[in-house]
Amino acid sequence: MNPDLLLSRLTVVLCRPSHPGNIGAAARAMKTMGLSKLVLVQPRSFPDPEADARATGAVDVLNSAVVTESLAEALSGKVLAVALSARQRDIGPVVSSPRTMVRQMLVAAEAGEVALVFGNESVGLSNAEIQLCQAAITIPTNPEFSSLNLGSAVQLLCYECRMAAYDDAPPVSNQGVTQFASVPATHDEVEGLYAHLECVMTETGFFNPAQPGRLLPKLRRLFGRVQLERDEINILRGILAATQAPTRHGRH
């Protein structure tokens, strides 16, 4: 299925968010990764100017957000609901890593609508809410500091969804892209550079062909790594040629 269509079937559900700024940040995070459906369960304050401010250009996601009284209402019609949980619960679905679970989410999205459920900033999801979900994700944070911002958590999950929907290789925006100035150098052009370099080094006495040592292989290793372009070869050979010119010590 088309990756953008798959992403359009993912809904982000925020349960009882306390800070309107985080709602805006979530909307912005979603839109940067191609998600657009936002459901808010009992938000403390919404709509709110702070949410609009933090959403920047993603106010359209806020404008189309749906507010519900309960998570059950938010999950109506979904074929899969995945909870974000900071830890494995005694009761509740088994917890997977984001990268593992987003693939299952996209498989489910082939068949219908999927929800990604985030809890309140301070207390997370209740046990009753977790049990409405069929699967759970824990983001593998630093065990000594696992205090991930809500907007950041939404950002990470939406990013993983986008990566998975595009098989780890989403296209990069072409807006404002200017192509590299030059084409790759051919083998002959690169060999021409080496020959020219060896000639100059020999003329200047830096290189002694009778005692070559490892200088030439080292230079090949260096320039071999950088995948030279034609223009770059021309520049380098221009520099070399200039050192050979009789007027190289300045204009007369």
Added chain:
Amino acid sequence: MNPDLLLSRLTVVLCRPSHPGNIGAAARAMKTMGLSKLVLVQPRSFPDPEADARATGAVDVLNSAVVTESLAEALSGKVLAVALSARQRDIGPVVSSPRTMVRQMLVAAEAGEVALVFGNESVGLSNAEIQLCQAAITIPTNPEFSSLNLGSAVQLLCYECRMAAYDDAPPVSNQGVTQFASVPATHDEVEGLYAHLECVMTETGFFNPAQPGRLLPKLRRLFGRVQLERDEINILRGILAATQAPTRHGRH
């Protein structure tokens, strides 16, 4: 090399950040993923109470942050500097995806200190700054809305670094984890359930062994998927047994 040691060799460099809140958000994002070294190049305002507020428990990262006058100064001693860039530049290193580049960063971190360089919120990195870096990353955002928050960009990159340092399987915090109540059921226990179920269904007339159809395979498919635990088998067989008891219609 130890993953935490590798992560400790990564420095986040923020060039000319305008909003102190983003500095705090970056510090928090870093610490959740096990990074701790922050360098600020000409921050508009630092230290700043807004940075402290957004950092929450990561104020230690802010307190140990280094402020420099130039990116060149910030990169002193680094074996690799990787720029975050919203687009491929005409001049500048070739752009890779985060997932590809963080692996190269960790290889470099085996040998020394590595910098991850982020530009200003509005204008990004200058061409001169980009050219101080040997590699670049573009986060593959939605081409129609690529406006990623600075803190979110730091969060995504630090997350990818942590995932890569731990070979995609960082340990999850065990704080507050309670183990599942029961051990997995054995084959014999699961078969005992199926036999019990078949018996009850036959007794009640729901299942006719002379015309079995696909009922039994369907039940096996259902329960086979859920990897039943011993306690769950006991619960299910308890329910079945109760339907068979002579007092099942109520207490006498």
